[in-house]
Amino acid sequence: MRASRLLSTLLLLQTRGRMTAAELAEALEVSVRTVYRDMDALHAAGIPLYADAGHRGGYQLLDGYRTRLTGLSQEEAEALFLSGAPGPAAELGLGSVLAAAQLKVRAALPPALRDQAGRIQARFHLDAPGWYADADPVPFLPEVAQAVWNGRVLRLRYRRWKEPTEVDRRLEPYGLVLKAGRWYVVAAPGPRAYRVDQILELRLLEEEFTVPGDFDLAGFWQAYQEQFHSWLHTADAVVRVSPLGAARLTGAAARALRACGEPQPDGWTRAVLPIESMDHACREFLALGPEIEVVEPAELRERMAATARAIAALHAD
Incomplete structure (x- = not known):
C-alpha cells in the first residue's frame, strides 16, 4: 500500500x-x-x-528527473489498454497518436504486464455507438478539437430543432464530450452544449480565450444531463405492465418501474412512469403491444385505444 x-x-x-x-x-x-x-x-x-x-x-x-513506468499493477495495466478507444481517437484525428502512445507504454512495461495488456486488447473491443443507428458524420470534429486544445474562438453556422433552424454563433469551446457515440462541444456563452454533427459551417478564428479556472467539464455535463431529463419528462402515466413488458422497458421508465412498481395478483406490475408527451408516450407504449395497459391519464388511455382500433380496422379482412 x-x-x-x-x-x-x-x-x-x-x-x-x-x-x-x-x-x-x-x-x-x-x-x-x-x-x-x-x-x-x-x-x-x-x-x-x-x-x-x-x-x-x-x-x-529536481528539474529533468523522470520516473519510469515500473510501478503499474496488473489491474492498472489492464485498465490502461482497455481505456484506449480507437474509434473516438480516430475521429479526433489522433488514431496514429494513440497507437504510438500505447506502443511506448507497452515497451516500458515489464514482460508479464506487457503480455497481459496484449491479451486485454485481443479479448475486449469498445464500440460506443448504439445499435439501429448509423454513425453521424462529424466533418468539423478535428477543427473543434483543435479550438478546444488551443483556446481559439469559433465562428459557425449551427442547425437546431426550433425556428429559426439555422443560426450563427460565436463560441468559446471549453471541452468535448462523447455521449452514446455522439460528440458534443461545451462552449461559452453559457456555457451550453452543442452537437458537433449539427455544425453546418465553421471558421477557426485567431482570437483566443481562457477557460475559467473553476470550470469543471465533468461536473457541467452531469448537471446538464440532470437538467435535460427534468425538461424531457413533463408528466406521469399510471400503467400496468406484464413481466414481458417490464423486461422490454428501458431508460427512465425501467428505473421508475424498479423503484415504485407494485406487484399485482395476476403477475403484472402497477407503476407510475415518467413521460415526455402524450404523442411520445403513445408511440412508446404501443411498441409493447398487449404487454402494457395505461390506467391514467384518461387522455392517453383513450388515445391508445383509438390507435389500437385504427390498427385493427386497417388489418381486418
Whole structure:
C-alpha cells in the first residue's frame, strides 16, 4: 500500500510540479503527517526532491528527473489498454497518436504486464455507438478539437430543432464530450452544449480565450444531463405492465418501474412512469403491444385505444 502511495506521490510531483504537503495529502487522501513521513522515505531512497519553506513553498522534483513506468499493477495495466478507444481517437484525428502512445507504454512495461495488456486488447473491443443507428458524420470534429486544445474562438453556422433552424454563433469551446457515440462541444456563452454533427459551417478564428479556472467539464455535463431529463419528462402515466413488458422497458421508465412498481395478483406490475408527451408516450407504449395497459391519464388511455382500433380496422379482412 505504501509503495503504491510513494509512486503516486512521485507521479503527482512529476506531472503537476511543485505541490504543498496539504495539496499532496488531499490528492492522496492521507494526513499531512503521512506526507512528511513519505517525503523523508523518498529522500532517503535517493529521489532528488527538495522543499521550499514559506507560503508559496512546497515539494518539487529536481528539474529533468523522470520516473519510469515500473510501478503499474496488473489491474492498472489492464485498465490502461482497455481505456484506449480507437474509434473516438480516430475521429479526433489522433488514431496514429494513440497507437504510438500505447506502443511506448507497452515497451516500458515489464514482460508479464506487457503480455497481459496484449491479451486485454485481443479479448475486449469498445464500440460506443448504439445499435439501429448509423454513425453521424462529424466533418468539423478535428477543427473543434483543435479550438478546444488551443483556446481559439469559433465562428459557425449551427442547425437546431426550433425556428429559426439555422443560426450563427460565436463560441468559446471549453471541452468535448462523447455521449452514446455522439460528440458534443461545451462552449461559452453559457456555457451550453452543442452537437458537433449539427455544425453546418465553421471558421477557426485567431482570437483566443481562457477557460475559467473553476470550470469543471465533468461536473457541467452531469448537471446538464440532470437538467435535460427534468425538461424531457413533463408528466406521469399510471400503467400496468406484464413481466414481458417490464423486461422490454428501458431508460427512465425501467428505473421508475424498479423503484415504485407494485406487484399485482395476476403477475403484472402497477407503476407510475415518467413521460415526455402524450404523442411520445403513445408511440412508446404501443411498441409493447398487449404487454402494457395505461390506467391514467384518461387522455392517453383513450388515445391508445383509438390507435389500437385504427390498427385493427386497417388489418381486418
